[in-house]
Amino acid sequence: MxxxxxxxxxxxxxxxxxxxxxxxxxxxxxxxxxxxxxxxxxxxxxxxxxxxxxxxxxxxxxxxxxxxxxxxxxxxxxxxxxxxxxxxxxxxxxxxxxxxxxxxxxxxxxxxxxxxxxxxxxxQRFTKAHQKAKELLDQKELGEVLTFKTTFGHQGPEGWGVDKSNATWFFKKDRSYSGVAGDLGIHKIDLIHYLLDDEIDVVHAFHGALDKVDETGEKIEVCDNVVCALKTKRGRLGTASFSWTYYGAEDNSTTIYCEGGIIKIYQHPEAQLIIEKKDGTVIKYELEPIQTNENQTNTGVIDAFIDCIINDREPPVTGKQALACLKVIDQILGL
Ligand SMILES: NC(=O)c1ccc[n+]([C@@H]2O[C@H](COP(=O)([O-])OP(=O)(O)OC[C@H]3O[C@@H](n4cnc5c(N)ncnc54)[C@H](O)[C@@H]3O)[C@@H](O)[C@H]2O)c1
CATH class of the missing domain: 3.40.50.720 (NAD(P)-binding Rossmann-like Domain)
Known part of the structure; x- marks a missing residue:
């Protein structure tokens, strides 16, 4: 069809x-x-x-x-x-x-x-390293997840959006709603929910507009940085940081600390996923670099969307799951 x-x-x-x-x-x-x-x-x-x-x-x-x-x-x-x-x-x-x-x-x-x-x-769910991490976690290769650490940051959306200026809608409260929290943070909240098959329940967070200015030179109306401590429904503890002011290479890394070792994602230029086992064994997986603003490869999202239409399947990312992430963002922002 x-x-x-x-x-x-x-x-x-x-x-x-x-x-x-x-x-x-x-x-x-x-x-x-x-x-x-x-x-x-x-x-x-x-x-x-x-x-x-x-x-x-x-x-x-x-x-x-x-x-x-x-x-x-x-x-x-x-x-x-x-x-x-x-x-x-x-x-x-x-x-x-x-x-x-x-x-x-x-x-x-x-x-x-x-x-x-x-x-x-x-x-984020669809990248090869995140898919591999999901497989390892589902199979409990390293036992249960105990804690996690995740970050997503780059130089900011004013160089990405079609309007390349500080007047960008990404910096306006009525249009963006949540600054970097809803822009980058929501990706990692969804990723943690997905990888851990769990949901963030309790949030302690700081957020602020530390550096970005709008077209008038005033600090922007939404946050450009978030740092938070998170607790999931199943009792896992984690930290997360989201930033529009990482003025070097993009950081898209996640670490999952399990009973039997550690999974490190997007921390090594060649090995996108590394397992460090409790017994000292290290396994490096060379998968594919994540898509960045500069490196656009197929995300798999469109193919998944078309597939769920053709084969009448439930979408792999549902509205209900996205709503759960939005509620976490509200908690982060204290709304
Ligand atoms: N999934 C991801 O990794 C990812 C990455 C970047 C952006 N996004 C999201 O994609 C959306 C668009 O972001 P973007 O980076 O393309 O922004 P952009 O500013 O480059 O483009 C937005 C476009 O929408 C148009 N638009 C705005 N309001 C409209 C309306 N009422 N009717 C018709 N067109 C309208 C604008 O004219 C503009 O061309 C945002 O929600 C953003 O958060 C997602």
Whole structure:
């Protein structure tokens, strides 16, 4: 079955991940682009093949479109994604799911009412090193997980988004909602939930706008750094830090400390996953470097989304799981 896909929001994530990955998927036959800035939709239609429309309704009301990627900025996910679901489309929505829990719950209600699939782009789960870690943890190769440490940081979104300036929406409270917490932190919260088959329950956190300034030179309205201590429902303890001010190479590392040894992820340039066993044995896995803003390879997310449509499977990242992550972000921010 050929699938016609609509993309809402034609900025960086659409250009570097969604559009090329749909283009490469053998089941996707046609792409339709929409952005409220029509020039961006036109540009992607030219670059990836397909057409563009000038209103969101043209996309949502097109009966030949089966699936939609919502790649718009955070403050409108709940509108576009809910409308698309209720118009009978399957939706892959970018993270964070929404700018507040109430909006996110409405999206889940739209999913239930429509009977369509809602998947969220928590793409960290799909990387080869994280998949390998999941396999090792599920098989209890190193026994039970005791503690963990995770971080995600880079130089900030003002060099990534389509508007490359300090006026970026990522720095605005009403549009981003949660700064680096919802931008990078939510990826690692989801990853910990997934890897540990557990959920973060108690949070102690500090957050602040330490360094980033907006277009007027004022400190930004959202946090650029988070440091937190976490306790899961099953009693595991961990620490996490999320940053837009790591002014060197991106840090995407995680360490899982288990009864029988340690799993180190993305800490060595060649060996993306290293196991250090209690008896001194070290096993190095050379898998694949993680996608970074500079290194864009197939995330596997689009293929997984198309697969769950074709084979009528539950999406590998559900709205319910994304909502649980959003609630942790609220706790981190003390909301
Ligand atoms: N999964 C990931 O790893 C990842 C990485 C980066 C961004 N994201 C998420 O993807 C989304 C988009 O981020 P981006 O980096 O592409 O930002 P961006 O600023 O580069 O692009 C956003 C685009 O959305 C368009 N847009 C905004 N409001 C709209 C509306 N109401 N109707 C139509 N178009 C609208 C803008 O015109 C812009 O072209 C965000 O939610 C972000 O958090 C996810």
């Amino acid at each position: 050929g699938i016609k896909v609509g993309i809402i929001g034609c900025g960086s994530i659409a250009k570097f991940r969604h559009a090329p990955e749909y283009q490469a998927n053998p089941h996707v036959t046609e792409l339709v682009f929409y952005d409220r800035n029509a020039a961006r939709a036109k540009e992607l239609a030219l670059e990836f093949g397909g057409c563009y429309v000038e209103t969101v309704d043209e996309l949502i009301n097109d009966p030949t479109i089966t699936a939609i990627s919502d790649c718009s900025s955070n403050e409108v996910h709940h509108i576009h994604t809910s409308n698309a679901l209720l118009s009978g489309k399957h939706v892959l929505c970018e993270k964070p799911l929404a700018i507040n829990v109430a909006f996110a719950e409405k999206m889940l209600e739209a999913e239930r009412k429509s009977g369509k699939k809602l998947m969220i782009d928590h793409n």
